Each structure stands twice: as C-alpha cells, then as structure tokens.
Amino acid sequence: MRRILAVLLENEPGSLSRIVGLFSQRAFNIESLTVAPTEDQSLSRITIATRGDDKVLEQIVKQVNKLIDVIKITDLTERSHVERELLLIKVLAMNDKSRTEVKRITDIFRGSIVDIGKQVYTIELTGDAEKLNAFVNTLANETEIIESVRSGCVGIARGEKALRL
Amino acid sequence: MTKKQFTGAQMVVKALAALDVKYIFGYPGGTVLDIYDALFQQTEVEHILVRHEQAATHMADGFARATGEVGVVLATSGPGATNCITGIATAYMDSIPMVVLSGQVPSTLIGDDAFQETDIVGCSRPIVKHSFNCRVVEEIPNIIAKAFYIASTGRPGPVVIELPKDLLMPTSMGEFHIETDVKMRSYNPSIKGHHKQIKKAVKAIYEAKKLVVYAGGGIIIANASELLTELVEKLDAPITNTLMGLGGISGTHKNYIGMLGMHGSVEANKTMANADLILALGARFDDRVTNNVKKFCPDAKIIHVDIDPTSISKTINAHIPVVGLLDVVLQQLLDELTATDFKPNKEERANWWQEVNQWREINRVSYVQEGDQIKPQRVIEAMYKITQGEAYVCSDVGQHQMFAAQYYPFAKPRQWINSGGLGTMGFGLPAAMGVKLAFPESHVICITGDGSIQMNIQELSTCLQYNLPVVIISLNNRSLGMVRQWQDMVYGGRHSSSYMESLPDFVKLAESYGHVGMQINHLDELEDKLNEAFTIKNRLVFVDVLVDEKEHVYPMQIRLGAIDDMWIKKGVKA
Structure with missing residues (x-):
C-alpha cells in the first residue's frame, strides 16, 4: 500500500543521508523523496512516498523516529490530506496542429506553458501523481516528449492538524 | 579583557x-x-x-x-x-x-x-x-x-x-565553553512506561497460568538486576536469560532455567514454547533465540518492555508493548502488583513448575568426559571452581563462547562480557584488557580459542606496557570449532578451511611478549595448572589448553524448527 510520510528534522549536514541510508540499509522502499528547509531555517521537512504493509510501515516510522536528527514523523495517508507533485515537461511542438493540440490538452489539465522554443513547448503542471500520469500519457499520444522532470510528492494534512515543533 | x-x-x-x-x-x-x-x-x-x-x-x-x-x-x-x-x-x-x-x-x-x-x-x-x-x-x-x-x-x-x-x-x-547538562529538541528518550500499558501488563500477569520471564541485555544496561530478581520472586515465575542478559539474575537462582536460544538449555526453550505469557524484558527476539519465527511460541501472549520502540514487534508481534527504561518500568510493575496485592495462584504455579521441572530433568546442558583428552566444558567448570564464580569472563566468539555461557553461572551483571550481536572474533582479549584496567584487583579472564585469539594477539604487547595481567584461557582445538561443527552437521563433514594447520607455539609466543606461557595437555593436570595460573597475580598468563577437537556444542536448535526443536547430543532430539 502506498503511504506518504512527512518528516520534520534538524537542518544539519548529513541528516538527509541518514534518512536515505536507513531506507536502503533496512530494505525499505522509496518511491519518491523531497526535501527543503522550512520557514524556520533550522528545520527541514521531508516528504517520502513509500510502499509497505502495516508491519513494514510501523517499522519505517519507528526507525525514522529513532534517528537523532528527526523531531517528528507522521503518516499523512492515515488521514485526509492534500498531496501535490510538480511536473515540468518539454514536448515537440513543430507545427500549428501540434501546438494547438498541446495548448488544448494543457488547458484541460490546468497546466501552463512556461517556455517556448523554436520547436518545443515546456509545460508546468501540478497535481497528484494520477493526474500527472494521465497528462503525460495524453501528451505522448499527441506528440513526442523530449524530456520531463517530476518533483516527487509533497503533502500536508487537511484541517487543524499540523506537523510543527 | x-x-x-x-x-x-x-x-x-x-x-x-x-x-x-x-x-x-x-x-x-x-x-x-x-x-x-x-x-x-x-x-x-x-x-x-x-x-x-x-x-x-x-x-x-x-x-x-x-x-x-x-x-x-x-x-x-x-x-x-x-x-x-x-x-x-x-x-x-x-x-x-x-x-x-x-x-x-x-x-x-x-x-x-x-x-x-x-x-x-x-x-x-x-x-x-x-x-x-x-x-x-x-x-x-x-x-x-x-x-x-x-x-x-x-x-x-x-x-x-x-x-x-x-x-x-x-x-x-x-x-572554551562546555554545557554538560545537554538538552536536545530532537532527542528525548522516553523514561516511564505508559501507565495504561503497565495496567494491561499486570492484568495479563494475573490471567496467566504459564508465565515465563525472558530477560536480555537491557537488564544489564539499565542496572535493573535487583529489581528483576525481586519481580521474579514476587511472580514465582521461571526466568531465562539471553546470551547478552547472563548475570541479569544469578545463574544459581532457584527460578533460573538457563540461557535460551540456539545453544540454550532444553528447559528454557521448552518453557518458552509452552508458556501462555512471555514477559520479555530488554530482549529483542533475535533470530538466534526464536529459531523459525513462524513457529515461535504459538500459545503465548507477549508483553514486551524495551527502551527502543523499533525492537518491539520487529520480528515477533507484541500484544502489550511497554516503552521505557527497564529499571523504571520494573519498579512500575512491582508497584502495581503490590498495590493490587498480587499473589501467584499456588495450584497453577505448582502445576507449571512441575512441567518446567520435568524438562529440567531431561538435560540441562551436559557432556561426557571420556578418556584423557580434555573436554572444553571441563575447562570452564574448573575455571568456575577456581574463581568461585566471581571472575569477569571476557569471551571471544565461537564454541568456547557458548561453553562459557553454558558452564559458568554468572552471579552478577556485567561479569560476562561478549560480542553477542555482531559475533566479533578478536573481541575477547582487548575487551578483557579494558575490564582489567577498570578492575585491577579482580580476576579477569579472556576465554578464547586458537582461532579468535590470533585476531588481536598483537595486544599482548599493550598488556605488557600497561601491566594488564589478564588470564588468557585458550581452548585450543586446532580448528575453527564452530565452523567445523556446522560443517559436521550441515555440510557433510567437509572441513573446508576450518583447520589451523600452522598454529604458533602459544607458550613461546606469550613468553616473547614478556608474559607467562603455560600449556595443559592432560586431564589430570588441568585443575592444578589452572590454579597455578590464577595464583600469578602480577603477570599475564596465557594458558593454552589442548582440548578435544571433535567436541560439539549441545544442545542446539534444529534449523527452521520451533524454539524447542533441539538436538541434545549427536542424533538425539529433545
């Protein structure tokens, strides 16, 4: 089962490598991992998408929590939450037909074209993983994908619940 | 300024x-x-x-x-x-x-x-x-x-x-500025057990008919052996220690049923297998204890007390987890038992002890001394007798380690020093040196073998420099005994690279480092010569004991079996 974990930890050198190392050392799966400092520069927040049954997930949460740098960890998938991922994708747009079609698909998915080259469009789209997959598949049927990059998901709990000090 | x-x-x-x-x-x-x-x-x-x-x-x-x-x-x-x-x-x-x-x-x-x-x-x-x-x-x-x-x-x-x-x-x-009173926002180890979990644990203890206490190295680390003894006596339950937990309760205590696990006693493993409640204290259900986890103690409810939440329900699911420092949690359990005026049900306990004592009679751990070749177990027994069970015993890794664990009942915590988790050959001698430095007046033994001792033998030089007169007792079987045992039992007797065909003369080697070297080759001289080794107080003595190279460590769990599926000697199942 897919889970999304949010981790609040000290923004220290090496703290990310401890998390990544732990996952490989204990043979836990990482689907995606994103990290950045929070508004409080002394803290970093990591979002990890992983897979595992309840027993594995319990171990992951406990093992991550055991790391000295980690302040808090929560499983966002336990409750209702908002989950987003950013996609930047560069596609071939050589003639009027393909430009029109790419623009139309982008509008339908509420993405935006952020750069135009002589023969390419670069599109930005945010959403959950499913929406991004659908967008990429639709584009692939219409034109050639030159390259794409995805941020991995970030997530936050709905309502009053918060991950903070 | x-x-x-x-x-x-x-x-x-x-x-x-x-x-x-x-x-x-x-x-x-x-x-x-x-x-x-x-x-x-x-x-x-x-x-x-x-x-x-x-x-x-x-x-x-x-x-x-x-x-x-x-x-x-x-x-x-x-x-x-x-x-x-x-x-x-x-x-x-x-x-x-x-x-x-x-x-x-x-x-x-x-x-x-x-x-x-x-x-x-x-x-x-x-x-x-x-x-x-x-x-x-x-x-x-x-x-x-x-x-x-x-x-x-x-x-x-x-x-x-x-x-x-x-x-x-x-x-x-x-x-220079130092803050020795450290506080960290990201690290606050929990100390007290949750009171609801303590109540649940005590309730389970009241309901149990066949209770066993399974105590590990956490007891030693938390300095909780007195509380453990008090608890065991209050519960009148059988208690088994892990390899890391030896000395957590006296090895001669009437409720003690020996070490459990791969080379544990039959009664310890049988008691675990038949228990309806396991009170696990500072132990981690290591694979060398459980044997096949799928067959592990099917009828038992498990209370697991540990300071580290990751140890709980990692390999074996705990029904009642309690996270906290062991000394604190043991006191909480004792207080709750006292507050509810706990007395073990006499009839139920008597029945349970009757079962346990039956297993005790099968065989605790035993060997047969035949002929003149010294059995390694005999050396440990002699060592126990001479030091009156009061020595620090620092072990290397292999058969000698298991023999020491089985045949030297430790009276106190911290007396038994061994690399249980990693199983590091070469650990024994330097560890013994560290102990001797801390307790120069005590007997400090390094129990080792001809394989392990050579992994850090250069430290004999350090011993001379800092005057660390430990007693090295090497159970020399001219082979890597534990490897050989597995080859005998599992690999059709093919002794691939388990021989040490070019051993040094350990007596001369010890002497060349400035110490006393001694060899024991005959059964009848074993006790006298060992005694002599322990009377030499101010010099390191290296005792090279030539033991029977064919001896195996028994009992031994049968691979992939339940915790109590064991060989008690060659070809004989418990």
Missing part, C-alpha cells in the same frame, strides 16, 4: 576531563598529533596506546560494559578510522556507550582524496547511534558533551565525531 584561548586539540582534552573521562584508547597519526600533544601536557586523562585501532574500540567497549561508563576511542583519519569500524559495529549491535574521536584532513582538503582521507562519518553511518562533523572550533566541547549524552542515554550506542586537523591546530583558537 579577552578570555583565555585554546586550540581545538586542547578543547578536546579539556572536554573529556570535564566529562570525568579517565582513560582513552587510541593510536596516533598525522591528523590527531595536536590532540596527542595536548594529552602529553596534562595528567587528568590517561591515554592507552594499543597496537591496532580495532583493539582500541574493543578495549573501550570492555571498559564500558564492565563499568557502565562511556568508552572513549581516539584514532587518526583514514586507516586509523576505518580500523575502528568493526569495533563500532560490535558496540552498536550490543548497545554499548562509546564515543569515537576520529581525526580528519584539514577542512580545505576534505573531498580532495587527500592523504589518509576517508569519509568516516559516511563509512560508519549505518553502525552508529549518531555522528558529528565539527566545523567551528568553539563547537568542539559541546559536540563532545552531546556525543556523551547520546551515547549513554536511551538505548546506548556508539557516536563518532570527526575532527578536521585545522580545527585542532594553533591556527584556530577559541574560548
């Missing part, structure tokens, strides 16, 4: 002194020469020069296990640091408080593949509780204080500190 300025090297030594460190174990080299220079100019911290950095870590480890204090290691960058890896892993697996100070090339050279540069923080990451890089000279004292705090609290473990050379030299000076 400006405050007095210190180099980083001086700060390191001042910080260690402020933390009451008496000994550090290490080996000098380029990047830590400033620390050695600072050590030379003071008297508070004594440095013990080993012959190989691995031995420094084991020595610090033995010192820590025997005293409960943090063991401190100092090594230079590169090979000095990487030589510490095995010792760090050993301490990590057995939850031993240790701080390893490692040199590093100057900050400006880090990442350049400079001479003797290794990313020791990266190398050691999976086997440390935590690690630190120092970037500013003034940080050094508080980083050391934090390292000690982390190493010694919660579930203890090793902490590595990397010190770049430029921070240690007179080129960067700073004021």
Whole structure:
C-alpha cells in the first residue's frame, strides 16, 4: 500500500543521508523523496512516498523516529490530506496542429506553458501523481516528449492538524 | 579583557576531563598529533596506546560494559578510522556507550582524496547511534558533551565525531565553553512506561497460568538486576536469560532455567514454547533465540518492555508493548502488583513448575568426559571452581563462547562480557584488557580459542606496557570449532578451511611478549595448572589448553524448527 510520510528534522549536514541510508540499509522502499528547509531555517521537512504493509510501515516510522536528527514523523495517508507533485515537461511542438493540440490538452489539465522554443513547448503542471500520469500519457499520444522532470510528492494534512515543533 | 584561548586539540582534552573521562584508547597519526600533544601536557586523562585501532574500540567497549561508563576511542583519519569500524559495529549491535574521536584532513582538503582521507562519518553511518562533523572550533566541547549524552542515554550506542586537523591546530583558537547538562529538541528518550500499558501488563500477569520471564541485555544496561530478581520472586515465575542478559539474575537462582536460544538449555526453550505469557524484558527476539519465527511460541501472549520502540514487534508481534527504561518500568510493575496485592495462584504455579521441572530433568546442558583428552566444558567448570564464580569472563566468539555461557553461572551483571550481536572474533582479549584496567584487583579472564585469539594477539604487547595481567584461557582445538561443527552437521563433514594447520607455539609466543606461557595437555593436570595460573597475580598468563577437537556444542536448535526443536547430543532430539 502506498503511504506518504512527512518528516520534520534538524537542518544539519548529513541528516538527509541518514534518512536515505536507513531506507536502503533496512530494505525499505522509496518511491519518491523531497526535501527543503522550512520557514524556520533550522528545520527541514521531508516528504517520502513509500510502499509497505502495516508491519513494514510501523517499522519505517519507528526507525525514522529513532534517528537523532528527526523531531517528528507522521503518516499523512492515515488521514485526509492534500498531496501535490510538480511536473515540468518539454514536448515537440513543430507545427500549428501540434501546438494547438498541446495548448488544448494543457488547458484541460490546468497546466501552463512556461517556455517556448523554436520547436518545443515546456509545460508546468501540478497535481497528484494520477493526474500527472494521465497528462503525460495524453501528451505522448499527441506528440513526442523530449524530456520531463517530476518533483516527487509533497503533502500536508487537511484541517487543524499540523506537523510543527 | 579577552578570555583565555585554546586550540581545538586542547578543547578536546579539556572536554573529556570535564566529562570525568579517565582513560582513552587510541593510536596516533598525522591528523590527531595536536590532540596527542595536548594529552602529553596534562595528567587528568590517561591515554592507552594499543597496537591496532580495532583493539582500541574493543578495549573501550570492555571498559564500558564492565563499568557502565562511556568508552572513549581516539584514532587518526583514514586507516586509523576505518580500523575502528568493526569495533563500532560490535558496540552498536550490543548497545554499548562509546564515543569515537576520529581525526580528519584539514577542512580545505576534505573531498580532495587527500592523504589518509576517508569519509568516516559516511563509512560508519549505518553502525552508529549518531555522528558529528565539527566545523567551528568553539563547537568542539559541546559536540563532545552531546556525543556523551547520546551515547549513554536511551538505548546506548556508539557516536563518532570527526575532527578536521585545522580545527585542532594553533591556527584556530577559541574560548572554551562546555554545557554538560545537554538538552536536545530532537532527542528525548522516553523514561516511564505508559501507565495504561503497565495496567494491561499486570492484568495479563494475573490471567496467566504459564508465565515465563525472558530477560536480555537491557537488564544489564539499565542496572535493573535487583529489581528483576525481586519481580521474579514476587511472580514465582521461571526466568531465562539471553546470551547478552547472563548475570541479569544469578545463574544459581532457584527460578533460573538457563540461557535460551540456539545453544540454550532444553528447559528454557521448552518453557518458552509452552508458556501462555512471555514477559520479555530488554530482549529483542533475535533470530538466534526464536529459531523459525513462524513457529515461535504459538500459545503465548507477549508483553514486551524495551527502551527502543523499533525492537518491539520487529520480528515477533507484541500484544502489550511497554516503552521505557527497564529499571523504571520494573519498579512500575512491582508497584502495581503490590498495590493490587498480587499473589501467584499456588495450584497453577505448582502445576507449571512441575512441567518446567520435568524438562529440567531431561538435560540441562551436559557432556561426557571420556578418556584423557580434555573436554572444553571441563575447562570452564574448573575455571568456575577456581574463581568461585566471581571472575569477569571476557569471551571471544565461537564454541568456547557458548561453553562459557553454558558452564559458568554468572552471579552478577556485567561479569560476562561478549560480542553477542555482531559475533566479533578478536573481541575477547582487548575487551578483557579494558575490564582489567577498570578492575585491577579482580580476576579477569579472556576465554578464547586458537582461532579468535590470533585476531588481536598483537595486544599482548599493550598488556605488557600497561601491566594488564589478564588470564588468557585458550581452548585450543586446532580448528575453527564452530565452523567445523556446522560443517559436521550441515555440510557433510567437509572441513573446508576450518583447520589451523600452522598454529604458533602459544607458550613461546606469550613468553616473547614478556608474559607467562603455560600449556595443559592432560586431564589430570588441568585443575592444578589452572590454579597455578590464577595464583600469578602480577603477570599475564596465557594458558593454552589442548582440548578435544571433535567436541560439539549441545544442545542446539534444529534449523527452521520451533524454539524447542533441539538436538541434545549427536542424533538425539529433545
């Protein structure tokens, strides 16, 4: 089962490598991992998408929590939450037909074209993983994908619940 | 007026002194020469020069296990640091408080593949509780204080500190300030057990008809053996110890049913298998205990008390988890039992003990001494008799380790020092040296074999330099006994690389290092000669005992079976 974990930890050198190392050392799966400092520069927040049954997930949460740098960890998938991922994708747009079609698909998915080259469009789209997959598949049927990059998901709990000090 | 300025090297030594460190174990080299220079100019911290950095870590480890204090290691960058890896892993697996100070090339050279540069923080990451890089000279004292705090609290473990050379030299000076009362927002080990869980545990104890206490190394670490004994007596339950937990309750206590697990006693494993409630205290259901987890104690409810939540329900699901310091939780359990006026149900207990005693009669652990060839078990028994069960026994890894665990009933905690988790050959001698340093008046034995002793034999030289007269008892079977045993039992008797066909003359070897060497080859001289070895107080004695090379360790769990599926001797199942 897919889970999304949010981790609040000290923004220290090496703290990310401890998390990544732990996952490989204990043979836990990482689907995606994103990290950045929070508004409080002394803290970093990591979002990890992983897979595992309840027993594995319990171990992951406990093992991550055991790391000295980690302040808090929560499983966002336990409750209702908002989950987003950013996609930047560069596609071939050589003639009027393909430009029109790419623009139309982008509008339908509420993405935006952020750069135009002589023969390419670069599109930005945010959403959950499913929406991004659908967008990429639709584009692939219409034109050639030159390259794409995805941020991995970030997530936050709905309502009053918060991950903070 | 400006405050007095210190180099980083001086700060390191001042910080260690402020933390009451008496000994550090290490080996000098380029990047830590400033620390050695600072050590030379003071008297508070004594440095013990080993012959190989691995031995420094084991020595610090033995010192820590025997005293409960943090063991401190100092090594230079590169090979000095990487030589510490095995010792760090050993301490990590057995939850031993240790701080390893490692040199590093100057900050400006880090990442350049400079001479003797290794990313020791990266190398050691999976086997440390935590690690630190120092970037500013003034940080050094508080980083050391934090390292000690982390190493010694919660579930203890090793902490590595990397010190770049430029921070240690007179080129960067700073004021010395140390905060020994450490507080960290990201690290607060839980102390008390949750009161609801305590109540649940006590309720389960009331309902149990067949209760067994399964106590591990956590009891030793938490100094909780008196409370454990009190609890066992109150419950009138049988108790078994893990390899790491030996001495947690006296090995001669009437409720004690021996060690459990792979080479545990039949009664311990049978009692576990038939229990309806297992009270697990500071133990982690290691694979050397459980055997096949799918067949593990099917009828038992499990209360699992541990300071480390990751140990709970990792391999075996706990019905009632309790996270907390063992001494605190044991007191909570005792208080709750007293408050509810607990008395064991006499009839139920009598029935349970009757079953347990039946298993006791099958066979505790036994061997047959036939002929003149000395059985290794006999040596341990003689050793027990002569030292009246009061020696510190520091073991290497192999058959001798299991024989010592089986035939030397430990009266007290911290008397039995062995590498249980990692199983590090070469651990015994340096660990014994660390113990002897802490307790010079006590008998300190290194029980070893012809394989293990050669993995750190160079430390005989250190023993002479610092006058550490440990008694080395080597059960010499001219082979790697445990490997050979497995080859006999599992690999069709094909002794692939388990012979040691070019053994040195250990007596002459000991003598060449300036010690007393002694060989015992006949059964009738065993006790007299061992006795003689223990009467020599001020010199190290190396006793090379030639034992029966064919002897196997029994009982032994049958692979992939349940906890109590065991061979009690060749071809005989329990």
